[in-house]
Amino acid sequence: MRLNDLFEKYLYDIDLTHQDTTIDSIKYRYNSHIKDSFGEMELEQITYIKIKKFQKMLLDGKYKNNDNKKYSISYINILVKLLKRLMKYAILMNYVNFNIEESRGLETIRDIVNKDNFISKQIIWNLSEFNNFISCVDDEIYRILFNILYFCGLRKGEILSLRWDNIDLIESTITIDSSASKVVGRGQIVKAPKTKNSYRTIYIHETLKKELLNYYISEKT
Template identity: 25%
Template structure:
């Protein structure tokens, strides 16, 4: 049974507390350890809470909440438990998201003092600043769920919190900027890179456009990823940079690990680059050549931001339609669709694990594809020529 008593504080005056037993045993004395719960304005409030506590203890559902542990301390436990399953880029991104967006609001707050209304207030604030508020809510929610799982908290205050809609969500979308190039724009761009760029950079952009690979996949390539006899290239890793160190990592999903056929032009460019790179070096052709395809003059990998910087420089200098490096991947997909490839074929070539990603690109395909689709529909809907009188068959003639 719980015991009740008054106590006095300077801030709140007379208050009530109760002492109860959870069944824990003091390892030194061998006696049951008492626990205390404070902060009740009346004895009736204390009795009501004590009855609930005793019921939970009897049912085996009682969780003794730690009133001192902060959200950040629980986050560190969660991160230590889960981060070994993350790849280095994910670990880096998660740390950054918590540091910049989540911990400033929750970090120093006692986790069992955090209410649902406070969570809603925080999400409302974050939603006004960034677009990826759903992502932030998801990560904060994982920490609260971890606290419940570890018996640190009774419940997750993030449950039921709503992502507020922005005013723009209710408006019809304006015309989106085209993040891909048409066929004539690609020819012009590659003509410029051939004349104005180094051979390495021309090949890098050619490969991005002709394979649709991600920039990290292209920059991680080694010569033994290319089979010049079978005319194929193997994409199974990506380049990651952290703390001044370049690390090749396995591709994120099984779908990303793929082998693609190469056209004759791309093969010829690669062979020429390998010959230039091999001058003065005796190096076997085949699986033993693990040198990187794209490097700086000192042999170190190219930094991941370089393709972005170089592309922006070329676009600006030549007044080209502005796209991103990722837009070169969309360009490849658009041209595949224009050439008649199916959505499934494009999905496999780009290494999409979810066909929705491919479908999203398909909805923004080139003008030529849309015109072909319209032409096919028009031809399908063409009516047969009218039947002349001589072709009419009556029932008597049958």
Template identity: 25%
Template sequence: MPVYKDDKRGTYYFITRVNGKQIKRRGFKTQREAKLAEAQLLIEAEKSEIDLSNPTFEYVAEEYLKWYKKRRKESSYKRVKSVVEKYLMPAFGNKKINDIRNRDITKFHDTIIEKKFSVATNKKIHVVLSAIFNFAIKNEYTIKNPARTVGNFEGKEKKHVDYWTLDEFKTFIAVVDEFNYYVLFMTLYYSGMRKGEVLALTWGDIDFENNTINVDKTVGKTGITTTKTGNSRIIQMPKFVIRLLSQLKADNNPKMNYVVFGEYKKPLAETTIARKFNAWIKKAGVKTIRIHDLRHSHASYLINKNTVISVISKRLGHSNVSTTLDTYAHLYPSTEKEAVLDMENDFKRADVIEFKAK
């Protein structure tokens, strides 16, 4: 709509129509102010016309994101927002929430499968879609969740875990010639902590008397936040690692709220750590793994020591034991045949008289 000048007052005004009614607003000092006010009026009018008994998927998704942002970590919010904007809005944005049918979900699945994402990515997209419908049900925008009815994508993600044996780690650590990185990698290998959790450690988290480390935060893209699962844990550490940490502290004489690996309150840069890590791998001549795989190496080490799975799960900070089993079950060396063989050997060794027919 055009903006007009009121020559008598030396100001500007606009005339527009909302819901069939003519609206005139005057008294703006500049044309730009008048145009902005008109645009805002039209936006508010459009919002007021939303049929909340059957809003668009886009409207509900935006409401869900607002709700989610207030209750979840920033990193989680960004991941969910990315899924909504990249995959869900193009497919369902303009559709009315109550008009989305099971067949629409199935067709959407077909388009996602064609993109040849990993099974895990496909399932994550579906989980977000279903969560939006659940939100819509709770807030009385709809009474059904077609995503739940159709079900998630089929298939299992192939589990592949890279790790170092203790001998491989010893070969690697022997060539690390910078003390702070030496202590960093020793802490990662013998604690099973995530890289972000180790980088977020402050000196106040280290209990030198009881040989423990308190894990209650992590370093993410948005800075230091709570751990991945939102839970804290205390990890018992070998004395030789605690002695290394004590020596590192003595060398720097830091304050309790300073990070262990970094300067003052700024953790080491992950890109720098990765560059040095890969250089030392090449020098040591061991197979290439990611820094995150030191966590898998710790789990593998404990598994081969026949450590109880619940203890491994607790050290790793998994929310439940099933997560640990799902990730590392294939690393357990015992097979069913070996288990049965153990039964036979135990029976032979036992003081048992075999039954003999009379």
């Protein structure tokens, strides 16, 4: 069996357990970065040594992104993990018969460590900086959206899927139970959050609550 054939079987098996956006990402990474190098190979030919060489070539910049730059170490790790996952899936499903040495060899493929990396400080606006920014926002809906983003810490997809049903102006809370994202061929969709921790209830301060109430009233009248 070729890796391309295995990949189709893998996609079929994960269809019910993965979000559409996740599957789109897996397809893109495979078709853009793995298919050309390994797609037509028989599974028995894809040894852990060849995967390590592929990892090294990515690191050395043999393969470049659309801007003709080397891929980041974090992205290289993602690509190699996908290739490893496919080979482990092949072993699990008995599509390939590797000996013990080859199977254990897959476990020796580890994430690359960026030795030159340094800890960078996350840029966070203080309240004064945010107030300077928000004072320049004239559109009421955008002003409310930016306030929710800043004071409640929502992700972009979460705020794009926000409904009035999620906002309790009596209890002063916002409940997060969905996220919006784009899916190839379908456009923007609203889906459940990826993890249980993404489901949460956030308390909002009095000023933001009044802004939301005033906007709600203006929309309903």
